[in-house]
Amino acid sequence: MSQQRKIISTITIFYTILILYFLFFAFGRVGGAAERYTFIFLPDNFFKLPSISDLLHPTLMDFVGFGNIAAFIPFGILIPLLYRITFIRFITLFILSILVMETIQALTFLGSFDVNDAIINSLGAAVGYGGYKLGFRTKNIWGNIAAAGISCMVLLIGVWGLCGIVDKASTKEEGPFVAINELKDSSGNSSTGEKTNSFKISGQNVTPRYNMYGIEGKNIETYMYTYKEKFIFYLYYGIPDQTDYFGNIRVSVDGREVMTGSGEDQHRYPELFPAMCEIPVEAGSQLTITIEGNEKIWDVGYRKMKYFWN
Incomplete structure (x- = not known):
């Protein structure tokens, strides 16, 4: 060698x-x-x-x-x-x-x-x-x-x-935000939400850009949404100032609870509100949002997962 x-x-x-x-x-x-x-x-x-x-x-x-x-x-x-x-x-x-x-x-x-x-x-x-x-x-x-x-x-x-x-x-990356301007309520009717008035949460001015949902005159309301493609669901939530902290919100996907928030949480940790919810949802899954009391949700929408060349 x-x-x-x-x-x-x-x-x-x-x-x-x-x-x-x-x-x-x-x-x-x-x-x-x-x-x-x-x-x-x-x-x-x-x-x-x-x-x-x-x-x-x-x-x-x-x-x-x-x-x-x-x-x-x-x-x-x-x-x-x-x-x-x-x-x-x-x-x-x-x-x-x-x-x-x-x-x-x-x-x-x-x-x-x-x-x-x-x-x-x-x-x-x-x-x-x-x-x-x-x-x-x-x-x-x-x-x-x-x-x-x-x-x-x-x-x-x-x-x-x-x-x-x-x-x-x-x-795949998140695409542009798309507002959901119609949710089905518990009676099966399409709801376009409330008028998007400005309000304050924890002293911060909040002006919804796309939509707002609450339960004026009711104790509880359920909204449902289904989309044929996979998406990332978004919403903001909180209880406006000058009201008591009675209320809560629950978000479920196909009957499985994935997010919950309450007025008690907001009263205890006001610095965390207004809060945002971000949830990945598989194609065809039923998204259910349950609102009680003075809770408000706004700028409800989604982003689709897509390739950059789509």
């Missing part, structure tokens, strides 16, 4: 040991071992790499996310330097190896089997292989290393940017 091959083999062995340490023992894995097997087979967020703005104020998870791709780039250079191997064979063997490591992590309770991590790790190895092919073209070893390093950086930036575009295109 040539001296150069011995050096590359030694570097590969030590780097592999380092990666295995981070896979199985770093980040408090041993002391905080899980108590159940965790397998994530469906890819969901593997395109979600930290953005440049994230890395300006990085968190630990940002470093982990970026490290998941960058840490495996050297394998794409070291393995082809030791063995003549095609890209297809290299990436196939690498993916199989990563899947074995992920399985061992899950079975030993030192982590989870996460196909998203396996895909990101493989992207890093592919970037390294591309850097090797572009960089190692001459007999000048230092020139080849420099060219491979620059190539890896360029390819990594390209993959990073492409993943950001795909993530943006495949992630």
